[in-house]
Amino acid sequence: MRRSRSEAAQTRDRIVSTASQMFLDKGLAAVGMRDLMAAADLTQGGFYRHFQSKDQLIAEASSAAFDRLFAMFESETADKSPAQAVERIITLYLGQSQYEGNTYLCPLAMLGAELTHCDQQLREVATTGHQRLVRLIADRLTHLPRPKRMVTASAIVSTMVGAVTLANIAPDPAKAKSILGDAKKLLRSLLTQ
């Protein structure tokens, strides 16, 4: 049942995007190859025509998740002033796991400590994603003197990642919302001072 080149490429993309969602939702370890391939309407064995290993897929899926996230940030802030753009990015980031089925999730917040114990390839993806996120924000902190921008952006990212992580752990949506709201209040004070 060989497929045409374009069908095969589509299949590969489908595996990556399915994996991307599942890994971010459930964590890396909790997603098995059978579940994953079934979710992409395939069977286990076919996987290894496209990828060398689960670890390689994890790295690609995480990289794709970052790309999707940044593309969304770009399009959501295209017509905004720097200050408005930062505000919007913060709102979107903090709200990422508040409505179910959201496909714009950040590996840093959703995988967290799993990124500490992983192979080098994924770690590089995570590090690059982190740097991109810091820079995205730093570039828009135009009300601050240049040398302060990276420092402040780095702290903003830490706050956002921590808040989303803790909101995900929170047992009820109300508690989650208050954690995110508290973080947002702090971050807003940085933008208006």
Add this chain to the structure above:
Amino acid sequence: MRRSRSEAAQTRDRIVSTASQMFLDKGLAAVGMRDLMAAADLTQGGFYRHFQSKDQLIAEASSAAFDRLFAMFESETADKSPAQAVERIITLYLGQSQYEGNTYLCPLAMLGAELTHCDQQLREVATTGHQRLVRLIADRLTHLPRPKRMVTASAIVSTMVGAVTLANIAPDPAKAKSILGDAKKLLRSLLTQ
């Protein structure tokens, strides 16, 4: 080879404290029962005389980690003013994984997203630990009006957890230090304004 009651109690404590360290260092999934028991100078089978399951141990070990952390915070800040105490807690929290072999690690930062996909018992431990940490700090933000204290403390905790998580992911110690330093700068500005 039955042991006396006190010996058995010591063994149980040894398992919990060994587990506590290993889980925080390597993550919950990466620590196997055989490794864990061997590290406590025991063999696998003996485990189930003391605990019902790995999950139960994880919950107890995490709870013990929080207790140890808070006891350390208390003793480190006993003779300090509220403002100095907050500053000290922030410094200790942010530095937790900077020197190797530190036994005062926070499950929120070290396990992160693993706490999102776990059983209810551990989730309760994590939630309680989070609340304790927020309150510990809120109680010492005496320069702020009462209603603002919980909100600010919550944001401080989010920043600390995010910064430690991201510092752990960072590929080199220099990058880690700068992430932590940037977070600290932001948090200090909250205390002196």
Add this chain to the structure above:
DNA sequence: TGTACATCAGTGAACGCGCGTTCACTGATGTAC
């Protein structure tokens, strides 16, 4: 206090299971002429 027996902490082999991965196979696609 001394004796006989029950209890149970700890051992280490074994169990069942699910994981990531491999492999023989199928048949449509791609290629050579």
Add this chain to the structure above:
DNA sequence: TGTACATCAGTGAACGCGCGTTCACTGATGTAC
């Protein structure tokens, strides 16, 4: 363009492995009298 053959995307059973857990066993501790 048509034919013969090689390629390979996808299937699903099977493999090996390590996991959490169980269990028969040992022998020192605890208990009853």
